[in-house]
Amino acid sequence: MASTKFIVEGMHCGACTGRVERALAAEPGVQTASANLVARSVRVEFEAPATAGSLAEALEKAGYPAAQTETRLEIDGMSCASCSGRVERALAATPGVLSAAVNLATRTATIQYAQGAIAPSELAQVVSAAGYPARVSSPEAPAEPMTTRQITEARSLRNRFLLAAMLTAPVFFLAMGPHLYPPLHHSLARTLGEDRIQEIQFLFTTLVLLFPGRMFFRLGLPALARLAPEMNSLVALGAGAAYLYSSMVVLTPRLLPPGSFDVYFEAAAVIVTLILLGRWLEARAKGQAGAAISRLIGLRPATARVLRDGTVIELPIEELAPGDLVELAPGARIAVDGVVTEGTGFVDESMLTGEPIPAEKAPGSAVTGGTVNGTSALTFRVTATGTDTVLARIIALVEEAQGQKLPVQALVDKVTRVFVPAVMALSTLTFLVWFSLGQGLSAALVAAISVMIIACPCAMGLATPVSILVGTGRGAELGLLFRRGDALQRLAEVETVAFDKTGTLTEGRPALTAIFRATDKTEDEILRLAAGAEARSEHPLAHAVVAAAEARGLPPARARKVSATPGRGLSAEVEGHQILLGNAAALTEAGIDTTALNKATEAFAQAGKTPVLVALESVPVAVLALEDPPKAHAADAVTSLKNQSLSVAMISGDAQATAEAVARGLGIDHVTAGVLPAGKVAAIAALKARGATAFVGDGINDAPALAAADVGLALGSGTDVAIEAAEVVITGADPRGAARAVALSRAVMRNIRQNLFWAFAYNTALIPVAMGVLVPFGGPGLSPMLAAGAMSLSSVFVVTNALRLRRAAG
Structure with a gap:
């Protein structure tokens, strides 16, 4: 029996509490529902099939929505899709949690929960209890930039790999050298003796597993004990089995049957070393994947020259306040948002708009923090600081989009939930089959270990989030802000892009x-x-x-x-x-x-x-x-969209003849004109009947159409209302941003499909090989060492493939 509490601000009388209680009691699985009018809360005891999410929906339908809030956790120890899935399920099963989205690439969880039902610190404890240390990311103590965390992780993994490689080298030399150069075997046997060779391998392999390889056992074995195995569990079992069997050969050979005295210390040591190498390369690549955010954060200068009481002083930007006058030297980076009070010149705003042409500034012009002054000295009055600046909002939007899941991820989550247990079952089956066929204990063990090592779900878990990470970062560089991550997938599916006319395709200054x-x-x-x-x-x-x-x-x-x-x-x-x-x-x-x-x-x-x-x-x-003249690049935007096999339409409140004349000049074939704001919604509905439709607008009267379209794209030069109604914000006023957004979304989805194909095809092809299915037909098997190398390569391939998006839609 679970219990949770909802804050319901809409309860104002006894009748309200009665309705709330009845609405909840009608839900299957609810045992009791007790509303408190004074506290504006309701406590519910329930069991399956009821969930906190279904109860919140019941309150919403009854007209008494529960107060909701959101928090973000930073999570350590997640290494594969099984880990992120386990964290997500642990959170989803917590009373009060309405939804939880875990991102393996960013190592974060975004949780929507009922206000008052549970505290963020308790959510962190739930994740930590599941075996993954977590902490709350708070605005007061902002999280360390993701790229910095990845660099730190990559440095730690590099050190572990180098230590493992040095310790593994003697083991590999003693085990594999004689196979590569047979005379070496006789030389080593005469010099050291067979027993001493095995003892040296035992010593160095023990050091590998105790120190650089300890992380796999520290994370994997507790997960196994909780009956929730994940990737670290597979490595721990594979390397541990090879090590324990070989140790028995060295320490207690009498316990083993005759003919079972081969040692596989090199397999255990090389497995750990190669997987650490793969993890290191993967962490380096993921650090590059999040580099766009780091570059945005790096655009903020540390100090500014502020005019105080007639004197110019250097102050940290944290101490700036709205109303301060800031002197800007030629070539200096603007610290915060403001309005020019003195001077005229040009400012490079390419970081904001993606456009290389500098923007002219004069008294009264707005300037944005992070942009770069040209060759003129300017003075501006501060209008926004801290989290209120445009740059801070951009960073927040991109980070939020990067933390979201695309609908395509649902299939991956279902597969990875059962993947590791299935692999362990296949590994056990492989051992039993080989052993029952009389192949011997050693051969059966090697095949079982190979299956365990080759079938890592890391690549599956990274396939989608790492592409989103790079794609949304690339979008920020191009002046495209995806306010919702799923807009990436839906924009790739659109067949028609409709534009507002005034201010979107035209200058808006008639x-x-x-x-x-x-x-x-x-x-x-x-x-x-x-x-x-x-x-x-x-x-x-x-x-x-x-x-x-x-x-x-x-x-x-x-x-x-x-x-x-x-x-x-x-x-x-x-x-x-x-x-x-x-x-x-x-x-x-x-x-x-x-x-x-x-x-x-x-x-x-x-x-x-x-x-x-x-x-x-x-x-x-x-x-x-x-x-109202068309914008300079409006025709280019239309041509670019048509080159992507998209239909382009224009919806305008202007007269039909006027709208058609503008459309002819831009190459637009479909025109709906003379419509009121409500008419734009109807026009969007008509276009949606022919296929998924995106709408691009900039004004208050465009907000209903932006919300009605499958994907709304708002020009950043437009009104706040329009921007809030859109899923994608095109910073600046260039309509070519719509074409770039479609191209980028298609590139991201193509990249995700490639990653998923590789991840699934890799496992589908190599698990049977590792099981030895081809051996009876004269085909190859797969040694644990090769399995470890191939497994590491799969994750590195997925991340490296996603990095190609850094050049997309340029």
Whole structure:
């Protein structure tokens, strides 16, 4: 019987507690549910099939969601997929835990749990009790950068390997030298004698297992005792069996049957040495896999030159505060986020946007921590520090995505859960078959050890997370932030990429290029009244009208009773005149006949300009032509997507003719125009009916469409609302980022498939060979030494293959 507690903030009365208790009691497996209105909590006693996750879902459906929180643990001792699976199951079985995702590559666990049901320190104890020392990673004491941990681990493994290699060398020489050069056997036998040769091998092998190889026994044997064997258990059993059998030959030969006096000390020593070599190479490669995050962290300078009381002083960046004035020397790296107050120049923002062209900065321009100043001296006012900076948020996003699992990992988890026990069973079967066929104790033991060593699930466990690790890091270098790891897999499956128009494919800074008049009022008079109404609007088209009036030196007229209708336009009272500005639909809905403006409206739209109709006192008087030029690389983005065999669409609230004109210029075939924000969602739904669809947008009105698409991509230059609704953030404003994101996601998924194929095919092919299936047909067997080398190679291959992603989508 398990017991857990949920915090339920939505309970406000006795009726609420009753509903909560009944909702939980209705779940199969729940024995009791007792709600406490004062404490806003409910305690539940339950057994299978109920779980903490199913109980939380029941509360959610009842309208009383349980308070949830998240923590991250750093875990030591995980070496293969069986380890990570065991940790995950231990956490999932803990009352109060709603979900747990363990990442073998980063050695971390991300846990969602019911607030108040369990503490993070208790979760760490659960993992430690499972045999894997764990500690809570807290914001106050941030975790050591993953690459630093990998470097430390690689250094430790290198030292272990070198020591093991030095101790193994004499054993290998004495055991294998005579086979390679037969005269050596007679020389050694005369000089040392057979017994002394075996005793020397015994001594050095003992040292190998006691010191550099101790880690396998320290981790593997306790796991075996818990009936939860993993990769270290296989190594400990394989090397230990070879060592113990050989030790019996040396110390107690009378206990063995005649003809069983061969020793296999070299197998035990070489197994440990080769696996340590593989672990070392793997740790080095994984350190390179996480190098992108380390480079991002390394972008933060340690100090900054701060202006205080008229004096410039050097301060650690930890002591900077919003409002401080920072002097920036030419070529210096910007410490934190801010706004330029003095100077003009260019800043290299390639770390943020992936674009090599420096961005121009002037007073009022935003600068980002980690970017590099050009040749001009600048002064900026600090606006964000610490975890609030753009760079810190980028690092946090990438680390979060790296810790998540892709749906494809589910199959691997199912296989690895039973893999090690199955291998041990096959090893036992191999021993029994060989021994029963009269091949002798030695031959049966060697075959069984080979099976145990060759069948390591390390490569399976690393196949997916290490590719995610490298891929998301590469994305950060390209200005692509995957806010959710599973977006990598879903983006690779899309068939259509749809773009918003204004601000995404176009500059988002329209300008007034022409005015058509259907009245005797002058252009300046019409523009002054229109600017007066538009001055109260935040729409880009409104800004263009106001800017045009200011350029002509026309002060905007005073407006009252301004009312805007999304996707239509706005109305206002200006100097006693009732004015309405908007598209043709806005005037039609207001009962205004637009016939006098239709020809000009159509002509402007055919030219790719946005027509804004103006009516005074319900009389159509003018059409303002506003042109928003396409972004410099918009056409390149469309071409790149088409080259990846993707369909490209555009969804816009602009007039159909205007949108089609822009689409023709960019090479887009499918256009949906004249839609409100809700209409964009319907357009996305129509595209999804033909296949998985991604949507790229930047504005507040794009948020519903971003959320509705299979994958939402938001330009980082857009609004916070749009960015929050998207799974992928394209830093900067370049639409080519969408093409890069698709290319990268496809490369990652292709890499994962290659890794999984190698991991599964390797075991499928070599386990039968190690069992000796080919021997009766004259084929080869597999010695424990070769098995250890092949097993180590498999993990190194998977990690090295993933490292190729560092050049992907460039």
